[in-house]
Amino acid sequence: MDASSDAGDRPWQSYHTVYTNAKAGMEGVDKEKVQRTVYEMSKGSKFFENEQKKEAFIQKKIENIRSRSTLLTEADISHFQMIADKKVIELEASRVLTRTWLHVDMDAFYAAVETLENPSLKCKPMAVGGLSMISTANYEARKFGVRAAMPGFIAKKLCPDLIFVPTDFKKYTHYSTLTRKVFEKYDPYFMATSLDEAYLDITDVCRDRRVTSEEIAEELRAAVYEETGLTCSAGVGPNRMLAKVCSDINKPNGQFVLQNDRMAVMTFISSLPIRKIGGIGKVTEHMLRDGLGIYTCEEMLQKSAYICALFSSCAADFFLSVGLGLGKTETPELSMRKSISTERTFPAIEDDTLILQKLEEIAENLSNDMNREGLTGRTLTLKVKTASFEVRSRAVTLQRYICSKEDILTHASKLLKSELPLSLRLIGLRMSQFGNEKLGPVDPTQRTLKNFIKSGDASSKAADGDNSIQPTISNNSSLNESKNSGWIYSPDASPCKNGDACDFDLGHLLVDNGRHDFPCHGPCEMNDSCRSSQCKEGAAERNGDNSVPRTQTSMEALEMRDTEASSSLEQLKEGIDSNIEETRVSDDKQQVLSNQDEQSIWINDYKCSVCGFELPPCFIEERQYHSDCHLAERLQESLKQVTPDLLQKHRFTPKGSARKRQKSAPKASSHRTIDLFFMKGKQNISE
DNA sequence: CGAGCTTAGCGTT
DNA sequence: GGATGAACGCTAAGCTCG
Numbered sequence: 001m002d003a004s005s006d007a008g009d010r011p012w013q014s015y016h017t018v019y020t021n022a023k024a025g026m027e028g029v030d031k032e033k034v035q036r037t038v039y040e041m042s043k044g045s046k047f048f049e050n051e052q053k054k055e056a057f058i059q060k061k062i063e064n065i066r067s068r069s070t071l072l073t074e075a076d077i078s079h080f081q082m083i084a085d086k087k088v089i090e091l092e093a094s095r096v097l098t099r100t101w102l103h104v105d106m107d108a109f110y111a112a113v114e115t116l117e118n119p120s121l122k123c124k125p126m127a128v129g130g131l132s133m134i135s136t137a138n139y140e141a142r143k144f145g146v147r148a149a150m151p152g153f154i155a156k157k158l159c160p161d162l163i164f165v166p167t168d169f170k171k172y173t174h175y176s177t178l179t180r181k182v183f184e185k186y187d188p189y190f191m192a193t194s195l196d197e198a199y200l201d202i203t204d205v206c207r208d209r210r211v212t213s214e215e216i217a218e219e220l221r222a223a224v225y226e227e228t229g230l231t232c233s234a235g236v237g238p239n240r241m242l243a244k245v246c247s248d249i250n251k252p253n254g255q256f257v258l259q260n261d262r263m264a265v266m267t268f269i270s271s272l273p274i275r276k277i278g279g280i281g282k283v284t285e286h287m288l289r290d291g292l293g294i295y296t297c298e299e300m301l302q303k304s305a306y307i308c309a310l311f312s313s314c315a316a317d318f319f320l321s322v323g324l325g326l327g328k329t330e331t332p333e334l335s336m337r338k339s340i341s342t343e344r345t346f347p348a349i350e351d352d353t354l355i356l357q358k359l360e361e362i363a364e365n366l367s368n369d370m371n372r373e374g375l376t377g378r379t380l381t382l383k384v385k386t387a388s389f390e391v392r393s394r395a396v397t398l399q400r401y402i403c404s405k406e407d408i409l410t411h412a413s414k415l416l417k418s419e420l421p422l423s424l425r426l427i428g429l430r431m432s433q434f435g436n437e438k439l440g441p442v443d444p445t446q447r448t449l450k451n452f453i454k455s456g457d458a459s460s461k462a463a464d465g466d467n468s469i470q471p472t473i474s475n476n477s478s479l480n481e482s483k484n485s486g487w488i489y490s491p492d493a494s495p496c497k498n499g500d501a502c503d504f505d506l507g508h509l510l511v512d513n514g515r516h517d518f519p520c521h522g523p524c525e526m527n528d529s530c531r532s533s534q535c536k537e538g539a540a541e542r543n544g545d546n547s548v549p550r551t552q553t554s555m556e557a558l559e560m561r562d563t564e565a566s567s568s569l570e571q572l573k574e575g576i577d578s579n580i581e582e583t584r585v586s587d588d589k590q591q592v593l594s595n596q597d598e599q600s601i602w603i604n605d606y607k608c609s610v611c612g613f614e615l616p617p618c619f620i621e622e623r624q625y626h627s628d629c630h631l632a633e634r635l636q637e638s639l640k641q642v643t644p645d646l647l648q649k650h651r652f653t654p655k656g657s658a659r660k661r662q663k664s665a666p667k668a669s670s671h672r673t674i675d676l677f678f679m680k681g682k683q684n685i686s687e
Numbered sequence: 688c689g690a691g692c693t694t695a696g697c698g699t700t
Numbered sequence: 701g702g703a704t705g706a707a708c709g710c711t712a713a714g715c716t717c718g
Contacts, residue, residue, distance in 0.1 A: 017704090018698090041703095042704080045702095045703080045704080046704095047703090047704050048704095051704095054696095129705085130705095131702090131703065132703060132704060132705070133704065133705045133706095134705095135700090135705085136700095148700080149700090149704085149705085150704085151703070151704040151705095152703085152704090153702080153703050153704085154703090154704080193699085193700080194699080194700050195700085196700080197700075278698085278699075279697090279698065279699085280698085281697060281698045281699080282697085282698090283696085283697060283698085284697075284698085312711080312712070314711070314712090315711085315712095335709095337708085338708085338709070338710095339707090339708070339709080340707085340708090341706085341707060341708075342706085342707080343705085343706065343707080344705095344706090345704090345705060345706085347703095379692085379693095381693090381694090389704085391695080391696090392694085392695090393693085393694060393695075394693085394694080395692080395693055395694075396693095397691085397692065397693085426705090428706085428707090430707090430708090
């Protein structure tokens with residue numbers, strides 16, 4: 001249906017890409033011509049066809065929004081209006097106008113760096129990237145409609161004289177470091193969001209030096225130029241969302257200040273197109289515009305009832321806060337990496353052997369990256385893009401943490417083989433659900449077995465499912481051969497129906513390797529809200545009560561649970577403690593494991609002194625589990641003597657059930673995979 | 688019913 | 701002449717399992 005209208009006089013008008021919308025430096029560009037060229041160059045390609053499919057799907061979603069909105073009765077609308085009004089009141093109450101944020105954005109950063117190092121590029125249209133993709137274009141090139149994220153061959157068509165310069169991250173990192181040295185002087189806890197962007201809370205520096213935010217912005221930009229020879233733009237506002245919008249207003253080499261005043265904010269936001277807001281991209285813009293007739297931020301509030309009726313609560317909160325000009329004002333806590341991935345695009349290949357060869361390379365890359373950061377993970381996700389640009393992902397969650405190339409490849413191959421035959425143009429692997437990293441960060445909410453017992457958390461309830469680990473080293477064939485079967489604690493026993501009695505959950509423990517800092521080696525390159533632990537503490541202090549880092553709140557929660565412990569559980573804990581002491585004194589062959597003992601348990605750094613099991617030093621995590629399990633065994637012995645009836649509820653189970661789970665889990669998921677494909681196929685046919 | 692898992696998709700640089 | 705990236709974080713929805 002849509003195709004008929006698209007196929008009219010100007011079919012290119014309905015072909016939207018991420019790079020056809022307006023951006024700084026694009027004023028005065030013949031948009032119609034650009035759009036037509038992009039369309040002509042793309043038309044008929046596999047990429048284009050896929051885009052059309054995606055576009056049709058979005059159109060369906062829009063239709064869905066429209067029809068659902070027309071179906072709302074007056075009663076529905078007044079109901080949702082009430083919900084919306086309540087949300088707005090709550091959001092308004094959360095408005096903070098006491099902080100001043102500055103967003104810095106380097107002007108055409110990569111291109112500017114290249115020009116700095118090669119002045120002959122000055123005043124010539126230039127793009128960093130290649131014929132397949134452009135990272136950044138300088139302002140000369142932007143006059144032709146050339147933009148970041150645009151394929152180079154289209155850019156060349158728009159601007160035949162365009163010069164291509166290959167990307168060189170080393171250079172950009174160097175200059176990024178220089179800019180950050182400047183940022184640090186204005187806010188030691190500044191948030192870098194990429195190599196060329198950062199948020200600074202300049203409240204304190206303005207107050208201490210008794211200067212306006214405008215003066216700080218001027219000074220900072222001059223300092224950045226002084227330090228690097230590069231220009232940047234700045235935006236100032238009462239929160240980060242607004243500051244980011246402001247930094248785009250007078251780009252390049254300019255700035256814009258929005259006063260910390262509610263009226264000023266509301267006026268500013270009223271006519272602001274929604275697409276200017278970070279987080280609202282092509283699809284959301286279309287859905288709001290074509291589905292609900294929302295073009296500006298102000299209209300978010302005018303149509304608040306519809307927003308609450310048609311979107312999730314979370315999305316509605318976001319949209320309404322946009323309408324109110326609200327954004328984040330606190331310095332966020334240290335955030336840890338949640339996944340690590342690597343992917344490669346190549347000319348489409350069909351040969352299974354070649355495909356698996358590619359996979360091996362990617363597995364090796366991922367393994368190297370993980371080892372570099374000391375990460376281990378248990379969820380492995382395979383991503384493939386077919387020759388027709390269809391993207392699929394397939395994941396497995398393992399019962400142990402892996403990081404070696406061999407392990408990754410083993411599981412990735414299984415995932416991939418079940419998809420073949422295919423013609424692929426991209427393969428990617430992502431690891432998530434990190435575990436007890438060898439060197440990297442440990443979830444600070446998790447504690448060592450020893451600390452857990454000492455602090456009295458043995459009395460706490462089962463909680464924090466996110467952090468529960470289900471280690472079974474028996475996946476490893478060499479370990480399977482071990483005669484020692486007592487030290488695996490099973491995930492099968494973990495979910496406890498009897499919540500309150502669930503007070504000794506080994507599955508929720510994580511080995512503490514003693515490192516909590518974000519592994520930041522020099523300047524972080526991607527998405528780095530990188531801070532040292534000192535910075536984190538500083539940020540917490542500054543933020544006041546509302547924004548204590550997650551680490552601390554979780555710990556507080558744990559303390560709370562401590563105090564809530566019942567007297568019998570207190571007794572249990574005391575029993576454990578005293579029994580540990582007893583064991584320590586009485587049993588000289590089988591040591592109770594303290595931090596120091598965790599090392600000394602290994603005879604010749606190889607053989608377990610308790611059970612004789614041999615595990616080389618490189619199996620850091622496995623050894624940690626191993627020693628913890630011995631401790632768990634000890635505890636169980638102790639518990640038997642303390643409260644035999646309570647012990648029944650504890651979940652320290654033999655190996656058998658773990659094995660059962662290993663067998664069944666992957667099967668179940670692969671079945672579902674097939675089912676999904678089947679369903680998908682059927683859907684396509686019916687469409 | 689809730690937690691955990693899987694898959695897909697959006698947005699950002 | 702052909703040719704449209706990489707690496708994250710986040711959310712929604714659907715499913716399974718206990």
